[in-house]
Each structure stands twice: as C-alpha cells, then as structure tokens.
C-alpha cells in the first residue's frame with residue numbers, strides 16, 4: 455500500500471523497532487465487527503439466535519468478529535430489529551470504557567453516524583438523557599436513524615457547534631464522549647480514500663479543531679464528571695498533545711486508568727512537551743498488537759468527586775392528554791409521566807427529564823417521537839415501535855424468522871394474517887421477528903396494512 459512519505463517517517467519515530475510489524479499489517483485483511491444491542495437482547499440470548507459464526511472481541515463484552523468477506527449482517531431481519539450495530543472492533547472501545555451509569559446525563563459531542571452513541575444509549579437503558587450532537591446536519595440524519603433503530607428514546611439529537619452548546623449546558627453532563635474528527639490514520643487499511651484525505655487535511659489541521667472541542671466540552675462537564683476523548687489516528691498532535699493542552703487549560707482534570715487489555719499500548723508522554731508521566735494512562739490501539747484498526751483513548755475526571763445525592767426524577771404536574779393518545783397508551787404496559795408528553799402540532803414527543811431550555815439550538819429530535827395526532831386518532835411512530843419490548847404491547851404479531859411474511863413486511867407489502875388473528879381483531883399491531891419489534895401494522899379484516907416506515911424499507 456502506498457502511504458505518504460511524511461506519514462511513514464512519523465510512524466518510524468513513533469514505533470521504533472515495531473515499525474516493520476506495523477507496516478506488515480497493511481497486507482493482512484481488515485477486521486469486521488458486530489456489537490450486540492444490550493438494550494434489546496442479552497449477549498447470551500443473541501448468541502443462541504445468531505445466524506452466523508461469531509468470535510468474541512476479547513476486550514469488549516458485547517463485541518464480536520464476523521467474516522465480512524462472506525456474510526452481510528446488514529441484510530438480515532435482526533439488523534432491522536436493531537439487535538446489533540456493525541462496527542470496527544477498536545472503535546467499540548471508547549463507548550465501552552466510558553463508565554456510563556443509569557440516570558446519567560451523557561453527551562456525545564461528535565456522534566454521527568452513531569457507532570458510539572448507540573452503545574451509550576444502550577448503557578443508559580432508557581434512563582437519564584443522551585445528547586448526541588454532530589456538526590454536520592446531513593450526517594446527523596444517519597445518527598437519528600441509528601438511534602431510533604436501536605430503540606433509544608431518551609435522546610436529544612443536535613447539530614451544533616459545540617461552542618454554542620456551552621451556554622445551554624454549563625456543567626450539565628455527568629459523562630461526555632468526544633470521538634473527535636481526526637486525520638484518520640487508523641483507517642488507512644479499511645478505507646483507502648482516507649490516505650488522500652490525510653494529504654489534504656493532516657494532523658495540524660485537526661489538532662486545532664480538537665483543542666477547541668475539548669475545551670468547550672470541559673465546560674459542559676459537571677465537577678466529578680468523566681470525559682472520554684478518542685481518535686482513530688496515531689499522530690501525537692491529535693492525541694497525547696491534545697490531552698496535554700486540555701490539562702494546561704483546565705488543570706482540575708486528571709487522567710484516569712481504564713480497564714486494560716493485553717493488546718493495549720500505553721500512551722506516550724515522550725511525544726509531548728511536558729513529558730507528563732500521567733499521559734501513560736492513556737491508551738493506544740495499534741493494529742500490529744491486536745485485532746483492531748487503531749485508536750487513541752484518554753479517560754479523564756473533572757475536579758473532585760462531589761458527594762452529591764443522586765438526582766431525583768422530576769415528576770411534573772399531571773397533564774391532560776388528548777383522548778385518542780390516552781386510548782393508545784392504554785395498550786402499552788409502561789408508566790408514562792404525562793407531564794413529559796410534549797405536543798407540537800400533530801406530533802407527540804416523550805421528553806427526557808430535567809432538560810434546560812433549548813430554544814435557539816438546531817436539533818433533529820428532542821425525546822422519543824411517539825406518533826401523530828390525526829383527526830380523532832393517534833398513529834404511532836416507527837421510533838415508538840423500536841423503543842417498545844414485545845411484552846409491553848398488548849397486540850402483537852410475532853413472526854418466526856423463517857416466515858416469508860417477515861421479508862414482505864420489511865418490503866412494505868400488505869400481509870394476510872388470517873391464520874394469526876381472529877375475525878373481530880383490529881387496530882394497531884406490533885410486528886415482531888422472533889419476539890423483537892420491527893414496526894407497526896394496522897389490522898383490518900384480518901389483513902395487515904403495512905405501516906413500516908417507507909424510508910427504512912428493505913431494498914434488495
């Protein structure tokens with residue numbers, strides 16, 4: 455593979471005697487990874503139904519390698535049920551090593567298309583709030599789809615300059631992930647076009663952006679909160695030197711150890727001006743040391759941990775909801791706090807708790823889109839279907855994977871379900887594959903009108 459000369463020289467300096475082993479990697483095949491969505495299915499249950507052989511990613515409890523040259527997990531109904539995300543294995547590490555706890559307020563500053571945000575959302579398990587931001591609004595659309603497919607409802611999906619977010623969320627978040635835009639040196643094997651991009655915008659270009667993002671994010675983290683910074687590049691300017699800069703600007707941050715793995719390499723204080731030995735606690739992933747493409751990670755904590763009590767859920771005043779919405783909610787076995795239902799025009803959203811005022815921020819989504827109020831009726835959304843568990847809804851058509859109606863449903867066709875329902879049955883049904891929701895359909899005379907979101911349909 456043709457690598458830029460300047461890059462090769464820098465890597466020789468960085469790796470010394472390991473350089474030959476590193477370049478030899480470029481002749482080896484890339485690794486394909488799949489991460490189980492634990493918000494929908496346990497790893498154990500997924501392994502029972504997994505349609506292909508999987509090999510564990512040893513440092514990620516819900517990560518697996520698959521044979522990407524011969525199978526296509528994105529063309530399987532379980533993918534449409536949001537049971538997993540396809541992700542290069544080293545890229546699974548940042549969201550895994552940020553210690554998110556239920557009830558946390560979490561910010562993913564550079565989130566699209568959602569490789570890490572989907573895992574952060576799964577860890578929250580429907581509690582707290584996940585704010586997923588990306589400067590690029592076109593990329594943020596993919597982020598929205600992936601978070602909805604994963605069934606994550608307690609979200610804000612934003613598309614803003616992080617600097618603008620500071621005034622809305624001062625010291626608001628418990629955990630922040632910065633998966634920074636970077637020169638992508640760890641992607642050269644996976645995506646050859648990254649080499650050309652590197653020649654146009656290299657480490658110097660990106661380190662300026664990273665420095666501004668880390669300092670902006672620092673202001674949004676509460677004292678005692680934790681921040682994980684990651685890149686998929688090797689250059690010291692974008693890695694240890696960015697963390698060194700953050701520590702100079704915000705000395706109240708300290709670097710923390712993260713759960714290790716034998717393949718991880720220590721961060722390199724020697725590539726910084728301060729030579730701060732604490733930088734050794736940061737982690738480098740090199741492709742010649744383990745089966746992953748390459749990453750850098752730093753876990754930091756802000757200030758002293760304050761002994762503050764856990765925030766109590768804020769329960770507002772009961773709000774009168776439209777009858778047709780109440781009637782629909784009657785089908786769902788879950789307690790909704792009516793004060794969190796937000797009606798905007800025809801649309802109904804279920805908002806996360808304790809949000810600040812958001813007026814003036816560009817967002818693609820605030821909360822879970824429940825559905826739309828049409829003349830005297832409520833139509834549930836695709837996002838709600840993905841957010842529900844089969845057991846929570848009282849009208850379910852659960853098809854086994856082998857049933858040809860699964861594919862017909864995903865293609866948007868009307869289904870004959872005479873064998874599964876009674877003549878008098880009618881209304882909104884949750885369509886599942888092997889117990890995992892795919893979307894809604896409306897039953898009329900034992901025929902199921904397909905309500906699968908047109909933009910999500912299977913196109914072979």
Ligand SMILES: C[S@@+](CC[C@H](N)C(=O)[O-])C[C@H]1O[C@@H](n2cnc3c(N)ncnc32)[C@H](O)[C@@H]1O
Pocket residue numbers: 563564565566567568569570571587588589590593614615616633634635636663667
């Ligand atoms: C490495 S990618 C993020 C990948 C994502 N975390 C994932 O796992 O799928 C970096 C992202 O940062 C976004 N970005 C670039 N500059 C930004 C900025 N100043 N603020 C926020 N996001 C930015 C890019 O649009 C890009 O989507």
